[in-house]
Amino acid sequence: xxxxxxxxxxxxxVAPITVxxxxxxxxxxxxxxxxxxxxxxxxxxxxxxxxxxxxRFKKTRVLALIVTxxxxxxxxxxxxxxxxxxxxxxxxxxxxxxxxxEAKQNAYLQxxxxxxxxxxxxxxxxxxxxxxxxxxxxxVPVVVLDRQxxxxxxxxxxxxxxxxxxxxxxxxxxxxxxxxxxxxxxxxISTAVDRVAGYRRALANAGLPPSAELVFYGAxxxxxxxxxxxxxxxxxxxxxxxxxxxxxxxxGALRALDEIGLRVPxxxxxxxxxxxxxxxxxxxxxxxxxxxxxxxxxxxxxxLLERLASHNPTDPREIVLPVDIVIRKSSGSIRQxxxxxxxxxxxxxxxxxxxxx
Amino acid sequence: xxxxxxxxxxxxxVAPITVxxxxxxxxxxxxxxxxxxxxxxxxxxxxxxxxxxxxRFKKTRVLALIVTxxxxxxxxxxxxxxxxxxxxxxxxxxxxxxxxxEAKQNAYLQxxxxxxxxxxxxxxxxxxxxxxxxxxxxxVPVVVLDRQxxxxxxxxxxxxxxxxxxxxxxxxxxxxxxxxxxxxxxxxISTAVDRVAGYRRALANAGLPPSAELVFYGAxxxxxxxxxxxxxxxxxxxxxxxxxxxxxxxxGALRALDEIGLRVPxxxxxxxxxxxxxxxxxxxxxxxxxxxxxxxxxxxxxxLLERLASHNPTDPREIVLPVDIVIRKSSGSIRQxxxxxxxxxxxxxxxxxxxxx
DNA sequence: CTGTTAGCGCGTTCAT
DNA sequence: ATGAACGCGCTAACAG
Numbered sequence: 001x002x003x004x005x006x007x008x009x010x011x012x013x014v015a016p017i018t019v020x021x022x023x024x025x026x027x028x029x030x031x032x033x034x035x036x037x038x039x040x041x042x043x044x045x046x047x048x049x050x051x052x053x054x055x056r057f058k059k060t061r062v063l064a065l066i067v068t069x070x071x072x073x074x075x076x077x078x079x080x081x082x083x084x085x086x087x088x089x090x091x092x093x094x095x096x097x098x099x100x101x102e103a104k105q106n107a108y109l110q111x112x113x114x115x116x117x118x119x120x121x122x123x124x125x126x127x128x129x130x131x132x133x134x135x136x137x138x139x140v141p142v143v144v145l146d147r148q149x150x151x152x153x154x155x156x157x158x159x160x161x162x163x164x165x166x167x168x169x170x171x172x173x174x175x176x177x178x179x180x181x182x183x184x185x186x187x188x189i190s191t192a193v194d195r196v197a198g199y200r201r202a203l204a205n206a207g208l209p210p211s212a213e214l215v216f217y218g219a220x221x222x223x224x225x226x227x228x229x230x231x232x233x234x235x236x237x238x239x240x241x242x243x244x245x246x247x248x249x250x251x252g253a254l255r256a257l258d259e260i261g262l263r264v265p266x267x268x269x270x271x272x273x274x275x276x277x278x279x280x281x282x283x284x285x286x287x288x289x290x291x292x293x294x295x296x297x298x299x300x301x302x303x304l305l306e307r308l309a310s311h312n313p314t315d316p317r318e319i320v321l322p323v324d325i326v327i328r329k330s331s332g333s334i335r336q337x338x339x340x341x342x343x344x345x346x347x348x349x350x351x352x353x354x355x356x357x
Numbered sequence: 358x359x360x361x362x363x364x365x366x367x368x369x370x371v372a373p374i375t376v377x378x379x380x381x382x383x384x385x386x387x388x389x390x391x392x393x394x395x396x397x398x399x400x401x402x403x404x405x406x407x408x409x410x411x412x413r414f415k416k417t418r419v420l421a422l423i424v425t426x427x428x429x430x431x432x433x434x435x436x437x438x439x440x441x442x443x444x445x446x447x448x449x450x451x452x453x454x455x456x457x458x459e460a461k462q463n464a465y466l467q468x469x470x471x472x473x474x475x476x477x478x479x480x481x482x483x484x485x486x487x488x489x490x491x492x493x494x495x496x497v498p499v500v501v502l503d504r505q506x507x508x509x510x511x512x513x514x515x516x517x518x519x520x521x522x523x524x525x526x527x528x529x530x531x532x533x534x535x536x537x538x539x540x541x542x543x544x545x546i547s548t549a550v551d552r553v554a555g556y557r558r559a560l561a562n563a564g565l566p567p568s569a570e571l572v573f574y575g576a577x578x579x580x581x582x583x584x585x586x587x588x589x590x591x592x593x594x595x596x597x598x599x600x601x602x603x604x605x606x607x608x609g610a611l612r613a614l615d616e617i618g619l620r621v622p623x624x625x626x627x628x629x630x631x632x633x634x635x636x637x638x639x640x641x642x643x644x645x646x647x648x649x650x651x652x653x654x655x656x657x658x659x660x661l662l663e664r665l666a667s668h669n670p671t672d673p674r675e676i677v678l679p680v681d682i683v684i685r686k687s688s689g690s691i692r693q694x695x696x697x698x699x700x701x702x703x704x705x706x707x708x709x710x711x712x713x714x
Numbered sequence: 715c716t717g718t719t720a721g722c723g724c725g726t727t728c729a730t
Numbered sequence: 731a732t733g734a735a736c737g738c739g740c741t742a743a744c745a746g
Contacts, residue, residue: 002495002496004722004723004724005723005724005725006723006724014732014733015732015733015734016723016724016725016733017724017725017726017732017733017734018731018732018733020724020725021725021731021732024725026725027731027732028731028732029731029732030731030732033731033732045494045495047467047470047471047495048471048723048724049412049471049473049722049723049724050468050471050472050473051408051411051412051417051472051473051722051723051724052412052722052723052724052725052738053723053724053725054408054724054738055406055408055409055412055722055723055724055737055738055739055740056723056724056725056726056737056738057724057725057738058358058738060408070433070436071430071433071434073428076427076428076433077428079427083454092468094451095452097440110404111407111449113404114404114405114406114407115407115408116406116407116408137402138359138402138404139358139359361738361739361740362739362740362741363739363740371716371717372716372717372718373717373739373740373741374716374717374718374740374741374742375715375716375717377740377741378715378716378741381741383741384715384716385715385716386715386716387715387716390715390716405739405740406738406739406740408738408739408740409722409738409739409740409741410739410740410741411722411740412722412723412724412738412739412740413721413722413739413740413741413742414722414740414741415722
């Protein structure tokens with residue numbers, strides 16, 4: 001069907017290997033033959049067959065990026081970080097979406113292994129070791145993003161979820177809040193657990209009893225945020241602040257608040273984890289622990305490319321990215337709500353390693 | 358490195374072809390040998406090599422989907438429609454993002470042709486024929502999404518941009534608006550031109566002079582929406598309504614309005630084209646011409662799969678998807694703004710083929 | 715039911 | 731400076 005290197009060779013009156021040399025700029029080719037070959041190539045609209053190349057080289061120069069939710073701009077931003085760096089190094093990236101569904105994830109894993117991708121960048125659907133082991137069993141390098149994997153020796157790049165949550169909650173406490181509800185993600189995912197841990201540490205540090213804890217686990221999506229927000233708001237006394245464990249949960253919470261008729265921050269404070277897309281940063285502007293999504297993609301790709309380059313195995317590395325506390329309107333200020341203890345002083349922003357916008 | 362079909366054969370004491378038959382369930386294999394082969398497969402952790410298969414078959418069972426902005430949920434929704442249907446039929450999808458950049462687009466085209474994908478689903482960076490011709494020159498089926506391509510014989514699936522814009526503007530006119538600004542996309546893209554055309558037709562039908570037209574071309578992104586909104590609002594007398602030609606432009610416009618201190622819909626009306634993600638549907642709820650993104654992906658994939666199945670070429674087809682007018686808060690109601698002519702009657706919603714939410 | 719042969723398109727190795 | 735032969739991993743076509 002489509003012309004092969006042989007067709008080009010015939011047309012140019014040379015051997016196939018000569019065409020190969022022209023294409024790859026390898027070995028010596030005289031000016032004359034080179035010109036004839038190039039003419040034949042454009043003439044026949046020849047397009048080299050990567051499949052055959054990869055089969056020979058046992059290298060595809062393709063990386064697989066498996067994320068859990070492609071509609072979440074956090075992940076598309078990560079994807080850009082991955083793709084930009086990978087492209088610079090001559091790699092293509094295949095982006096796959098699992099919807100946090102392990103079956104889907106494992107299906108993709110098989111397909112991609114069969115395609116002989118050179119390496120994996122994986123956001124595991126659950127914080128479990130199997131998918132990583134599956135990949136490693138094929139001697140294919142893999143880097144895990146965002147989530148901790150107990151019991152797997154693997155490179156990992158993630159954000160400081162615990163610390164980010166801790167600082168966010170400490171800020172709320174400084175504003176005087178005493179009833180803060182967490183709308184968290186799935187307990188099977190380390191980030192959800194870590195963010196709750198940070199919340200707990202902040203509460204404990206403030207000398208609050210465990211009874212003050214209001215934790216609602218769920219999923220990292222809008223529906224869950226909506227539902228858990230309603231649940232949290234039904235508890236008495238009503239929380240004076242909500243902590244959404246990711247951006248979609250925050251959006252669901254906003255909707256719930258809108259339904260109930262509670263204004264942010266006048267009636268209740270709302271803070272969240274994750275970067276919220278530009279689009280939503282309209283009204284109300286959210287106070288949040290912002291992750292460096294693009295950087296996460298970049299660093300993970302760096303690690304993977306290193307593994308690919310040097311084949312002598314080094315110890316697994318873990319990169320924990322800092323989280324920025326960004327203070328905006330949605331957290332309100334002290335005394336904005338009547339229910340807040342009026343005796344608290346408002347700590348300066350710098351205390352929380354935060355920037356204001 | 359990784360075991361081949363030959364290694365499995367050796368381990369099971371059979372010929373390679375027998376292993377192949379077991380894997381593909383083709384031909385006859387006795388229960389006994391099948392069991393031995395399967396044992397060897399799991400034993401060696403054998404993973405078939407798709408590269409070699411594809412080389413033999415001259416078929417990869419991979420489709421390429423090239424979109425212009427992966428951060429726009431409109432396109433991720435389309436992508437889901439594509440992927441779901443493709444997967445059902447045993448195809449994998451490679452998702453590529455061009456950022457409306459022709460150079461990027463052409464680079465992807467080359468890479469994907471080299472990878473020998475079986476078909477293309479293309480959202481062209483510009484409404485130009487070259488990329489389509491490039492693909493067709495290789496005898497690879499291609500379906501164009503969203504945009505019209507003058508001078509190319511190609512299947513296309515798009516929305517009724519002209520009609521959607523027309524109905525949206527007619528609704529604004531019925532509310533009494535007379536100064537309506539369009540914040541459009543690039544003139545090189547048919548959807549931008551079509552939406553302006555619909556706007557013009559609505560104005561003309563209402564007997565308004567061409568001088569009433571306020572058209573601002575730009576890009577399909579937030580910055581452009583922001584900038585053009587500021588420009589539009591600076592014209593005198595100030596428009597009483599803005600029509601954003603896509604969702605990101607609407608978001609930029611919202612930001613501009615927020616900066617200036619204009620409220621929607623109290624001070625000014627805002628309507629837009631494209632579906633706006635769930636997330637943004639918080640406040641203000643936007644009145645819009647909503648496209649059927651998922652369906653667009655599905656239908657385009659259907660056309661492509663048909664081409665793939667039957668190789669006798671049929672005439673190019675064009676599918677124009679209907680656009681839903683969804684009326685919500687952001688358009689306000691008649692007389693809400695003092696500047697509106699108070700003598701217009703408010704046409705019933707049904708008149709516009711609209712639904713209210 | 716199972717095996718042998720041959721070739722998909724390309725590039726390395728070794729000649730010329 | 732150019733070419734012939736071989737093999738990457740897999741399977742269709744044809745034996746047996």
